[in-house]
Amino acid sequence: MTRTSAQALIGIGVLVAAVSLLANPFGLGRYPGFGWVQEVGVIIGILEILAGFYLRVRAPRVTSPEPRRRKGQRPAHARGTRAATAHLEAVGLDGSKVKLPLAVVLDREVAERPSARAIREGKNLE
Numbered sequence: 001m002t003r004t005s006a007q008a009l010i011g012i013g014v015l016v017a018a019v020s021l022l023a024n025p026f027g028l029g030r031y032p033g034f035g036w037v038q039e040v041g042v043i044i045g046i047l048e049i050l051a052g053f054y055l056r057v058r059a060p061r062v063t064s065p066e067p068r069r070r071k072g073q074r075p076a077h078a079r080g081t082r083a084a085t086a087h088l089e090a091v092g093l094d095g096s097k098v099k100l101p102l103a104v105v106l107d108r109e110v111a112e113r114p115s116a117r118a119i120r121e122g123k124n125l126e
Contacts (some may be wrong), residue, residue, distance in 0.1 A: 003059045010052030017045025 019028070020041025030037075088098035118124070 003056055006052050006056035006059055009055065011047050013045045016048060017042050018043060033094055083111025
């Protein structure tokens with residue numbers, strides 16, 4: 001049984017219990033007060049809810065299988081990041097580091113503060 005069918009069983013149980021409890025206000029009850037048919041309906045609804053929760057816990061989770069890859073091949077996300085950084089300028093003695101340009105959107109007033117400070121102090125921001 002799948003998790004979806006277990007959830008459907010829970011929903012049906014809630015519906016049966018609710019209709020049984022509210023039979024008199026809906027005009028479905030034959031006798032005034034809470035009758036034996038309503039009691040049976042509530043019990044059946046509660047049993048369906050409990051069975052649905054039990055089956056939902058026991059149902060296996062459906063997961064997508066891991067895509068197959070050749071022996072020694074890196075995962076797709078790792079190959080994508082390598083391709084994205086391949087064009088960047090290598091830095092360091094062994095080239096293990098790259099210079100990553102970063103664009104940040106700022107208000108003009110906020111962006112001009114570091115530039116003005118660098119000009120005052122005679123520093124190069126590059």
